[in-house]
Amino acid sequence: MWDELKAAYAQGLEEAVRRAVEAGELAPLPDPLPAFAVERPREAAHGDLASNLALVLARSVRMPPRAVAEAIARRYPFPAGHVAALDVAGPGFLNARLDSLWHAEALARVLEAGEAYGRTPPDPARGPVLVEFVSANPVGPLNVVSARAAAVGDALARILEAAGHRVHREYYVNDAGGQARLFGQSIMARVRELLGDALSLPEGGYQGEYLVDVARAFLAEVPEAAHAPAEGPQADAMADRAAAFGMARMLDGIRASLERYGVRFDAYVSERELRRAGEVERAVAELERRGYVDRREGAVWFRSTAPDLGGLDDKDRVLRKSDGEYSYFAVDVAYHEGKYARGFATLIDLIGPDHHGYLGRMRAAMRALGHPPDSLEMRVVQLVRLVRGGEVVRMSKRRGEFVALDDLLDEVGADAARFFLVQRHVDSPLDFDLDLAVAQSDENPVFYVQYAHARIASILRRPEAQELLARAGETDLSLLREPEEVALIQWLAELPGEVRLAADLREPHRLPRYALELAGRFHSFYNRHRVLGVEPQLSLARLRLIEGVAVGVRCALALIGVSAPERMERIGAGVS
RNA sequence: GCGCCCGUAGCUCAGCGGAUAGAGCACCGGCCUCCGGAGCCGGGUGCGGGGGUUCGAGUCCCUCCGGGCGCGCCA
DSSP: OHHHHHHHHHHHHHHHHHHHHHTTSSOOOOSSOOOOOEEOOSSGGGOSEEEOHHHHHHHHHTSOHHHHHHHHHHHOOSSSTTEEEEEEETTTEEEEEEOHHHHHHHHHHHHHHGGGTTOOOOOTTSOOEEEEOOOOOSSSSOBHHHHHHHHHHHHHHHHHHHTTOOEEEEEEEOOSSHHHHHHHHHHHHHHHHHTTOOOOOOTTOOOOTHHHHHHHHHHHHOGGGGGOOSSSHHHHHHHHHHHHHHHHHHHHHHHHHHHHHTOOOSEEEEHHHHHHTTHHHHHHHHHHHTTOEEEETTEEEEOTTOGGGTTOOSSOEEEEOTTSOBOHHHHHHHHHHHHHHTTOSEEEEEEOGGGTTHHHHHHHHHHHTTOOGGGEEEEEOOOEEEEETTEEEOOOTTTTOOOBHHHHHHHHHHHHHHHHHHHSOTTSOEEEEHHHHHOOSTTOHHHHHHHHHHHHHHHHHSHHHHHHHHTOOSOOGGGOOSHHHHHHHHHHHHHHHHHHHHHHHTOTTHHHHHHHHHHHHHHHHHHHSOSSSSOHHHHHHHHHHHHHHHHHHHHHHHTTTOOOOSOOOOTTOOOO
């Protein structure tokens, strides 16, 4: 909403410059003026919009910036847009103040748009975006880093959609290869344990106790597993069956957890299926056809350091190991190539910290296959530490004492989990304070925001409010002129820009912050001014204002998958 | 050693090259006959160091210091 206004202001300023030049107050300037900025100042005292135009022009017209600014201000074509006043400040900024008509119009637009506020209609000219996230190996329940990836990835997808992109959410299932085999062997070790042998897990195997249940179920499903040898080809075959069985089971659990969490994928893509469909061979053959493959030391290599690949990678990568197996990387190349083949223009992967550094080689591969390397993006989702009572909670999947997504949901609920996990910049590590997340207090940001919404709902439910709204004709929103009212409207007007920025920068954490600020401004307003019990016209305008705030809260929370309740249960407020 | 990320208030973190760098928590003091006090208002300290680019640098470049991560024919 600010964008149009900024553009109008910029235009007005350019016009003012032309007039000043014609009047001989400024030296002649090139036709398209040099680039200058129009922005929202951080300080309210600096007006509603500020421009550095005079500072930019100072050098070429050889005048002090303030003098340039004054010349421009004198020639500014009022009335234009909704600028009510212009003044020169600081080193030569041109600060504009808006009139209350603009604020009234801004609020009216929020109310009119309702739940669609802040959303941009899809632009068919832009290619669809594929967001791949979580993609945790199906060897156990999701841990908290996956929970973070799920919250962030889903929020990012929602934000991109709101910004007018077509989005596809995908989970890549690593259900083949070395880890899968190890997983199957770990299950078989548990099977033998159930049959009375001492537990002997393979080197680096999965230690989680939950595999005992998997082993029991596998034994029930495939009784002959009891007679499988511990080693040899038959053992391998049985381990593969155990792996497939166990992974299917784990994946079901993962899907159920995600469902509880409110995160849905459009597709789960199986590595095993990719291999079976021959996509890996095809991708490797295509790289070879294009001249990026070497054979040496018994292996097949991707020449990612080839000079025409732009130095994206610093080392060649193995595609096919000397034992004849494809590397993880080769399969992933095939997977990514497939994403383009399916028509996606932009690929965004959320990856774990252990995949850091993976981007270069994958971009090199995509470039070798003829795709623009910049169209593949990866964001590292950093670690999460759970903190309880000021102490870090230790977690280890290998040792089986993890805290799973399900445990987190049991403890704090989906709203708090998602809000907290999205709140921070993805690539910085996050400490998740479990006590704070369940605190029924003002310190808890989720409650702070949800409370603001419930409070508004509560006011709107009151009979006096209902009555006013019911017989309301035209509401004069320009009655809203108190600083707290203006501050709320201006912040509401920021939402569309904030959504766009969050989409462009791939930074979902902006939305929880936005919501927090909105709630804060609402509480400040509410504490200072009465909505009901003032004169009816003003009361009506304020009712519309708080409706607008509720819309803003709902929109912001919806984009991160957090609910906006109409009521909140007061804990401990018993009958008495 | 090479590469990437990070270093902002006592703590957790924001900060689109702009003006006097902001929130929350913690600490101190105020505010309910009144729409949900799960709230509001006030109080103070900081950009790791040094160069550079710029009218202007927390933000860009170089360098040093400190911390994390990566550098497999693992996935």
